[in-house]
Amino acid sequence: MEFLADYGLFFAKTFTLIFGVLILLVGIFAIAGRSKRGGHTGQLEVVCLNDEYRDMLDQLKAEVLDEEQVKAQQKQQKKEDKQEKKRAKQLAKKHKAKPDSGAEESEAEGEEGKPRIYVLDFDGDIRASDVDTMREEISAVLGLARPKDEILVRLESGGGMVHSYGLAASQLQRIKNKGIPLTVAVDKVAASGGYMMACIADRVLAAPFAILGSIGVVAQLPNFHRLLKKNSVDVELLTAGEHKRTLTMFGENTEKGRQKFIEELEDTHGLFKEFVAEHRPQLDMEKIATGEVWFGRRALDEKLVDELKTSDEYLFDLKDDHDIFQVSYVYKRSLPEKLGLAAEQSADRLLVKWWSRVQQVRLFS
Numbered sequence: 001m002e003f004l005a006d007y008g009l010f011f012a013k014t015f016t017l018i019f020g021v022l023i024l025l026v027g028i029f030a031i032a033g034r035s036k037r038g039g040h041t042g043q044l045e046v047v048c049l050n051d052e053y054r055d056m057l058d059q060l061k062a063e064v065l066d067e068e069q070v071k072a073q074q075k076q077q078k079k080e081d082k083q084e085k086k087r088a089k090q091l092a093k094k095h096k097a098k099p100d101s102g103a104e105e106s107e108a109e110g111e112e113g114k115p116r117i118y119v120l121d122f123d124g125d126i127r128a129s130d131v132d133t134m135r136e137e138i139s140a141v142l143g144l145a146r147p148k149d150e151i152l153v154r155l156e157s158g159g160g161m162v163h164s165y166g167l168a169a170s171q172l173q174r175i176k177n178k179g180i181p182l183t184v185a186v187d188k189v190a191a192s193g194g195y196m197m198a199c200i201a202d203r204v205l206a207a208p209f210a211i212l213g214s215i216g217v218v219a220q221l222p223n224f225h226r227l228l229k230k231n232s233v234d235v236e237l238l239t240a241g242e243h244k245r246t247l248t249m250f251g252e253n254t255e256k257g258r259q260k261f262i263e264e265l266e267d268t269h270g271l272f273k274e275f276v277a278e279h280r281p282q283l284d285m286e287k288i289a290t291g292e293v294w295f296g297r298r299a300l301d302e303k304l305v306d307e308l309k310t311s312d313e314y315l316f317d318l319k320d321d322h323d324i325f326q327v328s329y330v331y332k333r334s335l336p337e338k339l340g341l342a343a344e345q346s347a348d349r350l351l352v353k354w355w356s357r358v359q360q361v362r363l364f365s
Contacts, residue, residue, distance in 0.1 A: 042133070042331035044140055049119065049315060049324040116149040117318060119326040124157025124194055128164035135171050136329035142178050150181045150322075153201070154311045159192025159214060162268060168193070169275075172200045185311035186210045191293055195304070196272065199279045205314055206296040206305040213304060215276055216291025217269045219261070225252045280304075 061070055118141045122130050141151060153172065159165065175182045184190070184201035191214035198204050198212070206212060228235060228250060235250040246257040246264070273289045282303045299305045315324055 042136065042329050044136070045328045045330055047326045047328075049326055050319055053316070053319050114321060114323045116145070117315070117322050117324045118145060118149065118151045119315070119324060120151065120153045121326075121328070122153055122155045122157065122168070122197070124155070124160065124165070124168070124197075126160035126164075128157070128160055128168045128193065131164065131168040131171060133329040133331065134168065137327050138171055138174055140329070141327055142174065142180070145178070145180045147179055147181075150183060151175050152183045152185060152311070152315070153197075154185050154187065155190050155194060155198055156186070156188050157191070157194030157197070158189050158211075159194050159196075162193070162217070165193025165196050169197045169200055172197055176200060176202075183314075185309075185314060186212060186296075186305070187310055192216070196275060199276050203307070204305045205307050205309045205311065206299060207310045208296045208308050210296040210299075211293050212296065212299040213288060213293040213302075214291055215272060215289040217265050217272060218291075219265060221247060221249055223248070223253060224250055 061073055065073070120134060120137050120141070122134055124130060138151075145151065157165075172182065172184075181203075182201045183203045183205065184198045185205040186194075186198060187207045187210060189211040190198040190206075191211055195212055195215065225235070235248075237245060237248055237251045239245050243260050246261040247253050269289070273285050276289070277283065277285050280303070284302070288302055288304065294302055294304060296305065296308055300308055318324070
């Protein structure tokens with residue numbers, strides 16, 4: 001029995017080691033495949049949310065109302081649909097009856113139909129990985145969107161790398177540069193780099209207890225110098241340039257290097273504040289650029305947001321007067337990429353859970 005127990009323990013350790021190595025290799029292959037991937041290897045998926053709302057309502061009516069009421073509702077709906085089609089035909093006929101002018105005809109065609117709302121989703125991790133799909137979605141939508149239309153970005157992010165979120169914010173700026181109204185809805189969190197993106201919008205919506213703000217910069221890294229020195233391990237770090245490497249993980253850090261690193265953090269924070277102030281000049285930057293976060297209700301008081309409303313409520317209120325389309329760009333991934341992505345997402349979820357627990361301790365301890 002002892003032999004079997006030892007063998008089982010050995011087998012478990014070996015399996016764990018092999019599984020860990022396989023996950024690592026899959027991740028490496030996925031990253032390599034992603035870096036080699038060129039051109040457009042995905043497809044655009046468009047869903048009409050008006051149809052989804054109607055289908056859900058019809059399903060509920062079929063269960064709740066009696067047969068006569070359902071028939072009456074269907075008859076009324078058909079009548080309204082017929083009237084809507086008739087109005088559309090009359091409008092098209094009216095445009096065709098105008099003088100043959102290319103500019104006027106183009107303008108008339110552009111004004112046909114209801115205003116449209118294009119819904120994009122951004123679920124941000126530390127690397128703002130969703131920017132790869134969002135840039136494709138924005139490129140597609142800008143090819144069709146009219147000034148009377150609107151783009152709604154449902155944004156969820158606790159922030160991450162400065163350069164990654166800088167690029168994500170620049171993608172949203174493309175919408176503003178084209179003169180298309182931009183609304184950002186925050187149902188859970190838009191902090192740090194997430195708020196850098198949100199502040200670009202013409203209007204920022206937030207759920208009452210969504211988390212916003214964190215206009216600050218943070219950096220941390222472990223240093224193993226004392227451990228290595230204790231075990232008589234030397235680390236040679238060779239650089240050309242006074243500030244090529246300010247802080248390291250294995251070498252001995254100096255006070256001069258720390259001061260330079262802090263100087264760089266302060267400069268990054270200054271750029272962050274300038275960026276937010278440029279897009280939301282109504283903010284009191286000295287008060288809100290401290291790295292703090294606010295719940296939606298408090299964020300409204302501080303003018304970080306413009307209205308307390310969830311994305312669901314916002315879209316549902318506009319569904320009768322607007323055509324609403326959810327636009328997603330989906331990459332075609334190989335099996336190694338799918339496995340690597342799953343491993344990445346698992347690691348991100350673990351990190352988010354850990355950070356959430358830290359925040360809970362800070363909030364409720």
